[in-house]
Structures are given as C-alpha cells and as structure tokens.
Amino acid sequence: MKHKMSILFYAKSAKVAKNGLLPIYLRITINGARIELSTSRFVEKTKWNAEAGKMKGSSEEARLINTHLDTLRTKVYETENWMINNNQEINTQSFKNRLLGVEEKQRKLILIFEDHNKRMKELVGREFSINTLKKYETALSHTKEFLLSQHKIKDISIKQVDIAFINDFDFFLRNTKKCNNNSTIKYIRNFGKIIKQAYVNGWVEKDPFLNYKGKVKQTDRNYLTESELQDVISKDIQIQRLDLVRDIFVFSCFTGLAYIDVFNLTKENVIKGIDGEMWIATHRQKTDSLSKIPILPVSESILKKYKDHPECLNKNKLLPILSNQKMNAYLKEIATVCGINKELTFHIARHTFATTVTLSNGVPIETVSKMLGHTNLKTTQHYAKILDKKISEDMQVLKAKFNTNLQTRSKSMNY
Structure with a gap:
C-alpha cells in the first residue's frame, strides 16, 4: 500500500520548561495522520531555527543536539525501509510501534x-x-x-x-x-x-x-409440478424406508419447512391457530424468523400416521426423520420409482410448497413469504419468477374469453 511520509523537528512553545527552555519534538506525518514524540532535548527559543528544524550556531551544545536529531531522522527512515521491505502496512500505530520497539500483537x-x-x-x-x-x-x-x-x-x-x-x-x-x-x-x-x-x-x-464486486447470480429453483407431486403422493411404495422418506418429503411440500426445521419439530410446535384450526409454529434455524403454517389435510394425515412411532414417542419428535444425507440418497430412489427425471433433494420440497402448492393456487406472495419465514420479500419473489406457465394458462383463459366476445359482436354486426 502506498503511503506519504514527512518529518519535522520543532520547538514546542506550549510546553515551556521551568528553566525557560522549549522541548524539541519530532513530528512524523503519515498519510495526513500525525505521530508526535519527544526527543528529550531542550533549546532556548532564540537559538532554534524553525525553518531548518535544528539549533542555530556551531557551539558544542548545538552540535550535540543536531547530531541527536540527525540520528533520530535516520532511525525514522530506516524504520520506513524495513517496513516496506517486509511488506508491512505503514500507518501511524504500526510505525510508532516499530520505531519505539513496541512488540505489536500479530493477528493472524x-x-x-x-x-x-x-x-x-x-x-x-x-x-x-x-x-x-x-x-x-x-x-x-x-x-x-x-x-x-x-x-x-x-x-x-x-x-x-x-x-x-x-x-x-x-x-x-x-x-x-x-x-x-x-x-x-x-x-x-x-x-x-x-x-x-x-x-x-x-x-x-x-x-x-x-x-469487492462479486455478485451471486440468480438460478432457477427446481420444484415438482402438480402432476409430479401427485405421482409421489399416490405411488404405492412397499419398501418401508422409502415410504417414510416419501411421507416426510410430502409433509415438507405442504408446509414449506426446510430439513433442519422438520428435524427440530416437536409436539409443542403444533398449536391452535387464529381460525381454531391446527397450525405449526416454529422458528427457522437459518434466520431465527417465526413461521406459522396452517396444517393442510395431507400434512395432517402424515402426522397421524407417525404419532405413535417409537422415535416420536421416545424423543418427543413430530416425525421420525432420518439424516439429511440419507433422506437425499433415498429421494433419488423415489424419483426413479416415480419416473421423475429430476435430481430430487429435500430442499425441492420447500420450493414445491412455494410454487406448485401456494403461489400457483393464488395464495398472495406476502402470505407465502410469511409462511416460509423469509425476512425479505425479494427472496420469495425469486419463486414467483418461475411461474410463467401459470401466467400463460391464465392469459389463455383471458384470450379465449376475448375471442368469444369478439365473435359474438362480429356476428351481430354481420362482419
């Protein structure tokens, strides 16, 4: 890092000694910031050359004081050269420590x-x-x-x-x-x-x-379409471990909860909501933001299915969820069984809740954002961007309505 340094010796009038002599100070200026140090030498005011920064005359006293000041000046430049050669950042604190031999604690x-x-x-x-x-x-x-x-x-x-x-x-x-x-x-x-x-x-x-100018690029978030989600729900799976993973994955598709938040759920997280129905209330581990989600019928049936599971009873768990690694490994098998040509991961369930389950069915984005526990609406808006298919379907209905009206008017006007 480049720096600019200057040196000045001056007699400090504000600190006159009892004998009337002025103390000589060394001022080092680095990038506009100052270091002021006493030289431990004193001089009569009339004998100090302010412009030259030294004592006037050629007396023995003048020779000794000026030699001392030259030695200090040399020491300052030697300190500067050492710091440059050793790739040390030069600022007032680091320079002063080095000049005075103060050992600066190195933060690595x-x-x-x-x-x-x-x-x-x-x-x-x-x-x-x-x-x-x-x-x-x-x-x-x-x-x-x-x-x-x-x-x-x-x-x-x-x-x-x-x-x-x-x-x-x-x-x-x-x-x-x-x-x-x-x-x-x-x-x-x-x-x-x-x-x-x-x-x-x-x-x-x-x-x-x-x-620093680095910026994350927004990527398309993968999710299950309505037909793919239905295939996962309705598939007859005889293997117990896959059936369990499928159920918990579907539960997340209808609650929007991330893996760690499902893992942390206990029976205390099920509350009676403002509408008198059962809700899930939990703080997201990632952001510590509160999520309150009404329990939809699909989620409710899954909770009932596992309420007497040994792990739920012994550990006060709401669901007997496996490790994230095992969940994702088994989800790949489920994707194959269900004929879904996507890399199925647990986090896709959260994306599916945001898109297929809620936004695509007309749930306002503010409501979805609140249930997902997002702290910023912009985060939720990324999900809305991928719903071009829904926009297209809605506009097709509108287009058909206009076409019907135009045809009726055309016939009545004999076009």
Whole structure:
C-alpha cells in the first residue's frame, strides 16, 4: 500500500520548561495522520531555527543536539525501509510501534478463522446448523490452500488482507478449485465475515471488502409440478424406508419447512391457530424468523400416521426423520420409482410448497413469504419468477374469453 511520509523537528512553545527552555519534538506525518514524540532535548527559543528544524550556531551544545536529531531522522527512515521491505502496512500505530520497539500483537488470519469456527461449532444446534459450520470449514480449508499455493506460507497477518488479496482468492477459487460463480461468492462471503470481524474489533483500519464486486447470480429453483407431486403422493411404495422418506418429503411440500426445521419439530410446535384450526409454529434455524403454517389435510394425515412411532414417542419428535444425507440418497430412489427425471433433494420440497402448492393456487406472495419465514420479500419473489406457465394458462383463459366476445359482436354486426 502506498503511503506519504514527512518529518519535522520543532520547538514546542506550549510546553515551556521551568528553566525557560522549549522541548524539541519530532513530528512524523503519515498519510495526513500525525505521530508526535519527544526527543528529550531542550533549546532556548532564540537559538532554534524553525525553518531548518535544528539549533542555530556551531557551539558544542548545538552540535550535540543536531547530531541527536540527525540520528533520530535516520532511525525514522530506516524504520520506513524495513517496513516496506517486509511488506508491512505503514500507518501511524504500526510505525510508532516499530520505531519505539513496541512488540505489536500479530493477528493472524488462519488463527482468527479457526477460532471463529471453533466458537461456531460450540453453538451448533442452538444458533447454527451443522451445514453452516461445514460451509465455514470448507471456506477455511480453501483459504489455507490458497496461502500455501499462492504465497508459500501457512498464515498471514490480518492487516495484509487487502482488495488485491481478495481478488486473487476469488480467481483461485474459480480457476484452481473449479468453483462456479455462486459457490465462489459464498466462500468469499464466509471469508469476508472473518475480515469484517477483524474490522469491528479494531484489528484492521478499514474493511477491504468495500470494493469487492462479486455478485451471486440468480438460478432457477427446481420444484415438482402438480402432476409430479401427485405421482409421489399416490405411488404405492412397499419398501418401508422409502415410504417414510416419501411421507416426510410430502409433509415438507405442504408446509414449506426446510430439513433442519422438520428435524427440530416437536409436539409443542403444533398449536391452535387464529381460525381454531391446527397450525405449526416454529422458528427457522437459518434466520431465527417465526413461521406459522396452517396444517393442510395431507400434512395432517402424515402426522397421524407417525404419532405413535417409537422415535416420536421416545424423543418427543413430530416425525421420525432420518439424516439429511440419507433422506437425499433415498429421494433419488423415489424419483426413479416415480419416473421423475429430476435430481430430487429435500430442499425441492420447500420450493414445491412455494410454487406448485401456494403461489400457483393464488395464495398472495406476502402470505407465502410469511409462511416460509423469509425476512425479505425479494427472496420469495425469486419463486414467483418461475411461474410463467401459470401466467400463460391464465392469459389463455383471458384470450379465449376475448375471442368469444369478439365473435359474438362480429356476428351481430354481420362482419
């Protein structure tokens, strides 16, 4: 990082000693910010040359004081050269510490990242999901690999992370790790949280992410059509594990709950709603936002089916859900059995609720957003964009209505 530095020796009139002498001070200005240090030398006001920044004359006293000032000036420039040659960021605090021999505590990027992940791990299940932790652990792994590959080091001072470092890391993820745009941006954002933490703690003077231009590209969200959802519901599945997974997947299709939120459901989450009917009330683990969802008949029948399941009884679970990994593995089998040519994952159930079950059936987007637990309506609007088919069907009805009216008018006017 470029810097501008100047040096000035001056006699400080505001601090006249008892004997009438003025203390000589050293002022170092770095990028407009000042460091002021006492030289431990004093001079009569009439004997100080303010323009030259030294004592007048050639007396022994003048020679000793001016030699001392020259030594200090040399030490300042030597400090500057050392910091430049060792790729150290030069600011008033770091320069003063180096000049005076004060050992500055080195905040290291990887150590800070590891400490962040350690704290996050201890909060898994309360404030974070295991999947969120895994994303940060992967981002940490990529960061370590980047430092070794590009800089031949295992760690780096947090102060050396600048916009050039971030852009190089971005390129490394895309080129070396073969990450697509959205994966790259997500890893960079996880990395960015560590840098922002350092900025908030005062370990760096500014946030280098202010000039980072990476942007997530919106992708089409996969979901089941009405006929595909019906195929999954009505399919006769004799294998018990697949039948269980199908039921829980369908439950999510009619509630919009993500895997971790279904996993956390207990009987206490079933409440009587404002309409006197049974609702599910839960806080989404991802955002901690409240979701209140009326229980539709399909969901209700699934809850009744498993209310006496041993796991539900012993662990106070609403549904005996398997691990996310097993759920997704078995859903692939279900897709094959049902003849659905899509990569079926549990999260598709949430998308299906937003599109096929609610928006396509005229449920207002504000209501859907509230049930999904979105904190921003824009998030829900991404689902609305993929409903061109519904728009087309509605407009076909309107077009047919206009055509009928026009034909009637044409006949009455003998066209």
